[in-house]
Amino acid sequence: MSDIREATFDDYEEIMELMQRFEIPYKTKKEWKGIWEYNPMIADDHISWTIGWVVVNDEGRVVGYLGNIPLVYELNGKRLIAAVAHAWVVDEEFRKYSVLLINSYFNQRNVDMLLNTTGGNSVTIKIFSAYKAKRAPVDQYDVARFCVTNYKGFLTALLKKKEFLCIILLSHLYHLQCGVLIN
Amino acid sequence: MEKVKENIRNRLNNIFQDVFDDEKIEIFEEMTAEDIDEWDSLMHVTLVLAVEKEFDIRLNASEIGKLQNVGTMLILLEKYVEKG
Numbered sequence: 540m541s542d543i544r545e546a547t548f549d550d551y552e553e554i555m556e557l558m559q560r561f562e563i564p565y566k567t568k569k570e571w572k573g574i575w576e577y578n579p580m581i582a583d584d585h586i587s588w589t590i591g592w593v594v595v596n597d598e599g600r601v602v603g604y605l606g607n608i609p610l611v612y613e614l615n616g617k618r619l620i621a622a623v624a625h626a627w628v629v630d631e632e633f634r635k636y637s638v639l640l641i642n643s644y645f646n647q648r649n650v651d652m653l654l655n656t657t658g659g660n661s662v663t664i665k666i667f668s669a670y671k672a673k674r675a676p677v678d679q680y681d682v683a684r685f686c687v688t689n690y691k692g693f694l695t696a697l698l699k700k701k702e703f704l705c706i707i708l709l710s711h712l713y714h715l716q717c718g719v720l721i722n
Numbered sequence: 723m724e725k726v727k728e729n730i731r732n733r734l735n736n737i738f739q740d741v742f743d744d745e746k747i748e749i750f751e752e753m754t755a756e757d758i759d760e761w762d763s764l765m766h767v768t769l770v771l772a773v774e775k776e777f778d779i780r781l782n783a784s785e786i787g788k789l790q791n792v793g794t795m796l797i798l799l800e801k802y803v804e805k806g
Binding site: 540541594636638639663 | 772781787
C-alpha cells in the first residue's frame, strides 16, 4: 500500500530519479541539500524544518515528492516565515496520491505564509484556491519580471540558461576590456 | 438511510458538475476517469479536495488508494456520514 511520509536527505537518489523521469532539472546532492543546509533561516536560527514529503509505494520506493523551502520576509518590522512549494512530482500510476502531498504542504504549522511561485495554470489555480490561497495582485502570471541588481550575474545566468556558452565567454572578455578601459 | 444516501449522491454530483464545469454530468457507480475527458490527475486532486471540503473530512492514503470509481467514493462518504 502507498503511503506518505516526510522526506529526508537519504531520499535524494530516488527523488532525483523521479524528477528526471519528468525532466525536472537535476541537482547534485550538494546543491539539493544546500537548499536547506545553507538556508539562512535554518542555518542561523537552527529551526527544525520539514524539507518536503514523499509518497512511497508498497516496496518503500519514492514515487511522489513535494519540496518545502523556507524563506524569510520582513513586513513592518515583523519577521515572517514563508514555505515555498517546490517540484511537485508524482509517477503517473500514483497520481491519485498527489493530494496527500499538497494536503501536507497546506497543513504544515509554524509558518506565516505559503508561497507558490509557479502554479500559473487554471487547474493549479483551482487547487490552490481550494485552500483559500490568494492570488498575488499582478495582471499577468505567465510573464516573468526581474528586478536586476547584479547586471553581470544576471546576464551570465540568462545566457547560461539559453546555452550561449560562447557568448558568456565573450561577455567575460568584454567585461575585462571595460575594466581595463576604466582603470 | 436511503435519504442519507441520496443526499450524499446529490452532493457528490454537484461537486462533479462544479469541478468539471458541466451541469449535464450525472454520476453513476461504475463511473471512472475514463468517462470524463477532463478527468486527469490534476482534476482528480481538485475533485478530492472539493469532496474533502464539502464533507469536512480528510482522506488518508489507504482511503485514497481504495478509490476505484464513483461507487467506492460513495461508500466511503456514507461511512463518514454514518460516523457523524
